[in-house]
Amino acid sequence: MGSEERRLRMTDEGPRREQRETKPYGPYGPIPRKEDARFVRGQGTFVDDIRLPGMLHGAILRSPLAHARIVSVDASAALAHPKVEAVLTGADLAERGLAWMPTLSGDVQAVLATDKVRFQGQEIAFVVAQDRYAARDALELIAVEYEPLPPVIDALTALDEDAPLVRDDLAGRTGNHIFDWTAGDKSAADAVFSAADVTVGCEMVYPRSHPAPLETCGIVAAFDAVTGRLTLWSTSQAPHAHRTLYSLITGLPEHKIRIVSPDLGGGFGNKVPVYPGYLCAIAASTVTGRPVKWVEDRSENLMSTTFARDYHMRGEIAATADGRILGLRAKVLADHGAFNATAQPTKFPAGFFHIFTGSYDLQAAFCEVTGVYTNKAPGGVAYSCSFRITEAVYLVERLVDMLAARLGIDPAELRMRNLLRPEQFPYTCPTGWQYDSGDYPRALTLALDIAGYGELRREQAERRGRGEYMGIGISFFTEGVGAGPREHMDILGLGMADGAELRVHPTGKVVLGVSVQTQGQGHETTFAQIVAHELGLTPDDVEVVHGDTDRTPFGLGTYGSRSTPVSGAAAVMAARKVRDRARLVAAVMLELSPDDLEWLDGQWRVRGDPERGAGIAEIAMAAHSSLELPEGVEGHLDASVVYNPPNLTFPFGAYICVTDVDPATGVVKVRRFIAVDDCGVRINPMIVEGQVHRGLADGIGMALMQAIAFDENGNCLGGSFMDYLLPTALECPSPELGATVTPSPHHPIGAKGIGESATVGSPPAVVNSVIDALAPFGVEHADMPLTPANVWRAIQGRPVRPDLALS
Amino acid sequence: MKVTLTVNGGEYVRDIEPRLLLIHLLRDELGLTGSHWGCDTSNCGACVVWLDETPVKSCTVLAVMADGRRVTTVEGLGSADRLDPVQRGFAECHGLQCGFCTPGMMLTARWLLDRNPDPSAAEVREAISGQICRCTGYENIVKAVLWAARNGGSG
Amino acid sequence: MQVPAQVEYEKAASVEHAVTLLARYGTAARVLAGGHSLIPMMKLRLAQPEVLIDINGITDLCYVNLTGTQLRIGTLTRHAQLLDSQVAGEHFAILHDAERVIADPIVRNWGTVGGSLCQADPSEDLSAAFAAMKGTMVIHGPDGSREVSAREFHTGPYETVVGPSELLIEISLPIRPGGGSGYQKVSRRAGDWPVGAAGAAVWLTGDVIEDAGIGLTAVGATHFAAAEAEEYLRGKTASEDTLARAGQIAAENCRPVADQRGPADYKRHLARELTTRALRLAVARARGQAA
16 A cells, blocks of 8 residues: 555544554655644643643733823722732833843834833733633723824825834934835846836735734743743744743743743744733743733734734836836835834845746846834734745736736736746846746646636636626746745844754654644644655654754744745754664664665665665664664764755745626625645645645635724724634635646755745735726726725725725 | 533533633633634634534623533544544544634534535535634635535434 | 623523513613624623623523414524524515525524614614514513514614613514515625625515515614615516616615725615615515526
């Protein structure tokens, strides 16, 4: 029985793995997940499931105003509540030097506000009580006097002469400007644009949205004053980075801090930053001497934790009259909220936005990004954006469609003419990225085939004749994931390399410790598959440990689709070290030279006599026995590796979305979604497809319903799931998937990473589809989310701005 | 005040505040942490449990309203030695990733199959339309329920 | 998750008991039925009653019955039960159309018809449906029962004529020959509140509209009804032109307010478009041409 056919058999006796006499080595393949056994029984352990003796509950008082001076905070009535154990205010934290904390972008952020509040929902005070209901009651007993100030809400006004100053806490600040950043060659790009036959420009907004994992953020902090140890159970996608950060912020020695990230109910970048609530819980635990749990409400999650996107972009595309794309330009205003807390590598304040050159063979490109402060929650890099690649791909794919419309060329045809060709790889784009590998035309052709593109266009024409409007939208994306290398990529000075540690027990069972942290991506299975494949074991022989800083090697965590490209590579390299060590031991066992052995079918076998050999289990036992060990092997096969990726990997894909639009109501229905992805070698195709399914749903959500808007007073209009709408099963059609495989030449198993691809690639496919449907009405562009109202207004020629209140 | 309710076949008596939400009684008082919560406005469905014979959003039900009634949570699905076909279907079809929405989804699926043993994919989607998943895009959840329907559906 | 403030609790064993309790506590009390309108408000602390009077034990209030020429719906009827009721669907397709798009299947299991009506959210669907069908609300108090037209039931956003010691106990709809009805709703996503919705009922003799009922929600229509459009339709032929004109009149007479679901001009447009569509569907059903 081949690897594809191994199944987890859920029989009447409960889950039972198939035991086999001879073990074919662990497969790549669609095996069911090891972690499911606990989740289908409701036995996952999420942060709010954790109960410790004497544990107290925290709640945060938050500002109702977007911008105000704090005149006074009076917590005396709250302290008098019989169930309240402590109240922390900004003043209390300031005494301990904890009122401010560093952000991931080299700025500072208030933990509890002291001088001013700078966004609606900002943290003012932290109540600690015996139960969560009492904590919530006590919030109403804290009296805060505010002196309201005019807020900066519309990012387009943030740099005005008379704009209110958000960050007067920073010495010498006179305005809301954060940074300017450019990439590409301006003069080359300008030259191309002046000489081009055709240029098309467009202003487009990628509105503020939010990752909204189903489990909100939270922490249980337990400080033991006797041992000086701080133990945290926390929703963290990057537990090691958090540990280092807490050590730097609190002064507690790093080796006395343990962070356990248990099961996470989704992350999507929302659980990368350190939030004020975490620090408050830590402080509260030291003050009360008891464990303190803080888990945020959904409204807190939506209003104060890291949002995503909020890029106001102007893009331009230059081409010849016959459809050869020559260049791209982009000018972006980035709304970073009240504190600059974006989580991306230090050298890239606009993340990897400059991959906006897309999948096409361009002569020149230039982009400039300006970041500004506004009176909104901090964040920006989150929600599977691959460090701003969602924004970049949206821009280029919308521009390509607009160019197609201008030139009267079919958008599939226009893309096919301009896509990079396989022989051009590795390809360095005009802004400096070196794309590793790809066969783009093959992927697009496959997508068009699956969609039945020609037939769809015929149907569209026929329906238009009947006054029915369907749209076909294409998106072709290239993304760069797996950050590292450390020389170029660090977060807060921590280089983005990742470790893997393999312990091989005497009976040949293996424990892999990795620094990444799954939030549902199936690492316990896929990493086991990786190691099993390298060592001739089954995935059941490999236990994957993650999320506990005491038991795993250092690394920067899971986001930016880096788990497979970086940690996966580390696991491979560690396994190969084990295998190489095992060869030396096997040679001694068989009384041969190591060169007499070859790795074949999961064992070290004698060349020319493959019946003789030894598998990892036997060799491990031998390594622990009294066998005289060779040079280079101590009494075990264990290995550890830090993998510094030489480059990003570049997954890509071709997506096609079919929509039906009712122009009389503006209602959009997504009829079909075709997605061809190339993420290099696929370790577990079932898991890969699951990631794509999710990203397609993300695209539907962002394109049609998700946005966090604000009114002119800075009131957040997306603070609950009643207004921040997420797609349900009824909005998502059954996806039609295809795959191509062009391995990454520099990754040890040729894998590229998939986690964010579909979230990156899908929104432009949906938007392109709707705009295509509305072409007969003369609509050239309309911003997401394309709610019924927005669609209708676009048809009327009066589009709405999605980031501000409707009027 | 005192409430008496049967949860997964066991009787419990507790002295609680009238305002205590059923989800908190189950999780915090009874330690049944398999049911989750994910929002403030009864939208996400992570908290779905059965109250008597029907799924409800337990974040929007007071524990006192369950007095004298039966509650079934994910811990009561299947048994110690035998998984419900719905649970098997979710594992078989990769119908879960992070597992947070899964208990609620499975309980709704179980209820659907009890009333409609051979649903269409559209009927499955309609049944779970009040529950949010952020990980799967719903496709494999639908597949999981249809698998359960074909493989010992009524458990 | 947000949690309610402290509250006291009483469980009513009968309608009379409920009324006695309501009389005792007055405005400090709120009736608790399905709780799916009230409890979310309590969790956000937008509603902070001092006492909850739980009527879920009064199972006698849970019914959908045909008696003579009336469909009678008990206040405690769950939305799911109304959607499942064959007799309701047979005579009033509008009720099934509306219930199918109210909230989601799980919320419908526990939320009640009476609870939704008494919550009186300006975007509530059944308010429009009962307005279109010209239903009658039966309200019980210390002095016995009284009847109020569905079109006089609401006095403003979140306000009804039900007094502090009173309980809505039944909604009844008259069954008249030659009728057809339908409901059309636009929302941003499945299960969301409407951006705009219209329910329509027509009673035809031949091609002539003897009577019409049009209910609108979420667009600021007085008493959830489009009385001027109904007046226009009476005696007219059921043609595409008259239905379109009725839609226009309905739109002219509502006062939509901009919010995150849509701007006012769009909502007014929806009032027109959806009224026409609901009328079209109602006419087709009255003619036996549609299911």
